[in-house]
Amino acid sequence: MRGVIAAALVACSAVALAQGGGQTPIPCVNDWERPDGCVPRKGTLNARDLSGLWMRVKGANNLGQATTALLTPAGKKRFDANKPSFGPRAIPPVLGNDPLGKCDPLGLTRNLMTEIAARSFEFTHLPDRVFQFFEYGHQYRTIWIDGRPLPKNPQPRWMGYSVGRWEGDTFVVDTVGLDDRVWADMWGHPISTGARVQERYRRPAFDTLELQLTITDPENYTKPVGGDTKVHRLQVEKAIDERLETFCVPSEEEAFNKAIRDPAGGVVK
Amino acid sequence: MSLRFRAVVVGLGIVLAGTALLAHHGTNASYDPKKELTLTGTVTKFIMMNPHGQLFFDVKGADGKVVSWGGELHSVGLLRRSGWKPDTLKPGDTVSVRGYPSRAGTPFMVVQEVVINGKSYFRDLPEQGAGG
Numbered sequence: 001m002r003g004v005i006a007a008a009l010v011a012c013s014a015v016a017l018a019q020g021g022g023q024t025p026i027p028c029v030n031d032w033e034r035p036d037g038c039v040p041r042k043g044t045l046n047a048r049d050l051s052g053l054w055m056r057v058k059g060a061n062n063l064g065q066a067t068t069a070l071l072t073p074a075g076k077k078r079f080d081a082n083k084p085s086f087g088p089r090a091i092p093p094v095l096g097n098d099p100l101g102k103c104d105p106l107g108l109t110r111n112l113m114t115e116i117a118a119r120s121f122e123f124t125h126l127p128d129r130v131f132q133f134f135e136y137g138h139q140y141r142t143i144w145i146d147g148r149p150l151p152k153n154p155q156p157r158w159m160g161y162s163v164g165r166w167e168g169d170t171f172v173v174d175t176v177g178l179d180d181r182v183w184a185d186m187w188g189h190p191i192s193t194g195a196r197v198q199e200r201y202r203r204p205a206f207d208t209l210e211l212q213l214t215i216t217d218p219e220n221y222t223k224p225v226g227g228d229t230k231v232h233r234l235q236v237e238k239a240i241d242e243r244l245e246t247f248c249v250p251s252e253e254e255a256f257n258k259a260i261r262d263p264a265g266g267v268v269k
Numbered sequence: 270m271s272l273r274f275r276a277v278v279v280g281l282g283i284v285l286a287g288t289a290l291l292a293h294h295g296t297n298a299s300y301d302p303k304k305e306l307t308l309t310g311t312v313t314k315f316i317m318m319n320p321h322g323q324l325f326f327d328v329k330g331a332d333g334k335v336v337s338w339g340g341e342l343h344s345v346g347l348l349r350r351s352g353w354k355p356d357t358l359k360p361g362d363t364v365s366v367r368g369y370p371s372r373a374g375t376p377f378m379v380v381q382e383v384v385i386n387g388k389s390y391f392r393d394l395p396e397q398g399a400g401g
Contacts, residue, residue, distance in 0.1 A: 090297055091298050244345075244350075261299070264379075
């Protein structure tokens with residue numbers, strides 16, 4: 001009996017530690033749905049555990065004009081055909097052709113580059129794979145870490161096919177097989193099905209995650225592109241401990257267009 | 270503004286500092302940040318729905334004429350992280366709204382700050398429309 005009680009106490013302690021180690025709950029940011037409050041979890045750094053909810057605090061949300069300058073003739077043609085509502089070529093959405101406006105999937109690089117700049121993402125580790133959940137669109141991807149190679153002739157996917165490995169304390173993710181209907185960023189930079197994307201994640205502090213992105217796509221760019229290092233802050237200490245549900249809903253987009261976006265842009269349908 | 274709410278808003282400002290807040294679609298293309306205006310009016314409708322919250326309010330001019338305005342708010346995620354609820358604004362509430370007007374000259378704006386009963390919302394956040 002004594003053994004059972006001891007085991008139960010150990011189990012309870014483990015749960016308590018996992019939930020915050022006895023710290024006092026504080027009001028959640030969205031506390032009207034969490035009257036019990038959130039526990040500001042503190043922890044010690046494990047550089048090889050990227051679990052948690054992360055929000056961008058530093059880094060450009062587009063590939064920038066330096067990338068535009070590296071477009072090949074074929075890439076320039078696709079870039080010109082893309083009519084964005086962001087960046088130096090921005091036009092009112094009703095006049096453009098951004099896949100975002102139709103709630104089409106944004107694809108891997110655009111999620112990494114742009115949407116997570118204002119919306120969080122979350123890593124969850126399993127023994128053979130890592131899941132990355134994106135708040136925007138309620139999307140996720142799988143990163144295989146079981147040693148498998150990248151496929152040689154992958155079928156294009158919105159998020160591509162990804163494998164990851166550790167180089168020291170850097171989590172390196174390689175991706176191939178991207179669907180070329182997506183835009184690489186909000187400015188309308190293109191990406192081809194033959195592109196290879198590498199993400200290098202580093203966790204230098206408990207609450208800090210860095211990402212360096214490299215896109216190698218000879219069809220569209222004369223050199224690898226990727227922009228600056230992105231820095232993300234762990235959200236648990238600010239009591240934002242849940243990914244919010246942020247679906248892109250076509251009927252909501254349509255309603256918003258009709259009520260605000262189109263008349264604000266001077267277009268009445 | 271309660272101490273806790275102010276802390277949340279300031280916290281969000283810190284979270285987002287250094288990164289231009291994403292305008293969802295073409296905010297800079299549709300609104301003119303060089304023509305900021307502040308209007309006081311009566312709420313007719315508030316919709317807390319993606320891709321952006323929507324605020325509709327009537328503004329009475331000096332000539333007594335009433336103009337119905339539409340305001341583009343932040344996304345639901347950011348509204349929620351700012352502590353907003355679907356009933357934060359109700360028809361009949363008096364609001365002061367600061368924002369950037371439509372470039373097309375229609376009575377619409379992208380909202381930068383809302384003041385309700387002396388409480389300011391969003392003032393400490395990065396500006397809407399700075400992204401992209």
